[in-house]
Amino acid sequence: MKxxxxxxxxxxxxxxxxALFMIVSLGTSMGASADESDAKRLLKAMSDxxxxxxxxxxxxxxxxxxxxxxxQTLALASSGALILNRPDKIRAxxxxxxxxxxxxxxxxxxxxxxxxxxxxxxxxxxxxxxxLIDELRKHNRPLPAADLLLTDPYEALMLDVVDVKxxxxxxxxxxECDYLAFRxxxxxxQIWIAQGERPxxxxxxxxxxxxxxxxxxxIQIRDxxxxxxxxxxxxxxxxxxxxxxxxxxxxxxxDELPExxxxxxxx
Numbered sequence: 001m002k003x004x005x006x007x008x009x010x011x012x013x014x015x016x017x018x019a020l021f022m023i024v025s026l027g028t029s030m031g032a033s034a035d036e037s038d039a040k041r042l043l044k045a046m047s048d049x050x051x052x053x054x055x056x057x058x059x060x061x062x063x064x065x066x067x068x069x070x071x072q073t074l075a076l077a078s079s080g081a082l083i084l085n086r087p088d089k090i091r092a093x094x095x096x097x098x099x100x101x102x103x104x105x106x107x108x109x110x111x112x113x114x115x116x117x118x119x120x121x122x123x124x125x126x127x128x129x130x131x132l133i134d135e136l137r138k139h140n141r142p143l144p145a146a147d148l149l150l151t152d153p154y155e156a157l158m159l160d161v162v163d164v165k166x167x168x169x170x171x172x173x174x175x176e177c178d179y180l181a182f183r184x185x186x187x188x189x190q191i192w193i194a195q196g197e198r199p200x201x202x203x204x205x206x207x208x209x210x211x212x213x214x215x216x217x218x219i220q221i222r223d224x225x226x227x228x229x230x231x232x233x234x235x236x237x238x239x240x241x242x243x244x245x246x247x248x249x250x251x252x253x254x255d256e257l258p259e260x261x262x263x264x265x266x267x
Contacts, residue, residue, distance in 0.1 A: 039166040039180045040158075043191070046199045047154035055230035057083040058200075059223045060144055062094075065215035073213055082144060087128045087151075089235040092143055103143070104237050105132055111237040112141070112251055118241055121248040139248065145219050148201050157191075160184040169195070172202035173222050186210050200224045 050056070059081045066074050078096030088107035095101075100115040105125070110132065113120040125135050133146045143149060147156050163183035170179040170192055177192035178199075192203040205218040 035166040036164040039164045039182075042166070042178050042193055042199070043157065043180060044154050046191075046193045046201060047152065047157075049199050050148060050153055050201075051151060053086075053226040055083075055085050055227060056149075057081070057223075057225045057230045058221045060219050060221050062144055062217070062219040064217050067211060067213035067215050071213060073215065080144060083230060083233050084129065084149065085230075085233070085235070088132075089233075090129060090132070090143070090149075091233060091235055094144065103136075103141075104235055105129075106235040106237075109237070110135070112248070113237070113243060114251060115241075118243045119246050119251065120237070120239070120243045121246055121251040122237070123248055145201065145204055145221070148204065157182070157189075160186070172220065175202050177202050194224075198224070198226070200226070 059079070061077070061079045064076045064078075066076065068074065076096060076098075078094050080092060080094040082090070082092040084090040089105060091102070091104045093100075093102045102113045102115060104111045104113075108124065108126045110123045110125045111120055112122075123135075125132055128151070130150055133143060133150065136142055137146070147153060150156050161182050161184050165181040167179040167181055170177050172192045176195050178195055179190070179192050181190045182188070186209055188207040188209065190203075190205045191201055193199050194202050201221055202224075203218065203220045205216055207214050207216045
């Protein structure tokens, strides 16, 4: 199966495409300047809140869409958990239908453990979480919601943004959120931010505009904890199952895409 990777469509029963288009157009054209200002303010408040937290933990459910060569959209689902201590420690898990992976970083050494395969790889990557995120992207192994974990999420998220919308409120996992939408050159993205004194991200959706079929990556966050709520964690790697050590390039079967998916070309 050949797929195009990278970064849902909502359907509304009983409403024609033209009517839906008119509703969206009318709802987003009035007071656009004020909406943009409010959306930026809300995003900046979220960014400032995230950066101010020395420790963060959450659980998540994620979906990565792929487009087959015959234009069928498939959604690969996974779940996991993440815990970090700024500026340089993190542990993240991802469990899906094809892989069960744990990543740990203690400020010096990155360890990727394939639990289902009982193999692991390590690489020295001394530095901050920002540096680690860059290195993981080079190896095509991004952290879940990586943009939101940086030391300046607002700057990263607003890069190349050309359109901003405040779409009011929504409810994610029982939490009332501010719902914002942004457009950039290569992607459209949406974010739902919890209202109140803890404006954490509840849902984040990225839509690729460079891939045929415009596949999405979405992550929904739950069980958010910050500061003293976060359990103390040892971020160093332990090997209780006597997993076999391999080179990072040989750590197969731990990617978000299974091996029988072949990555195709962008548009």
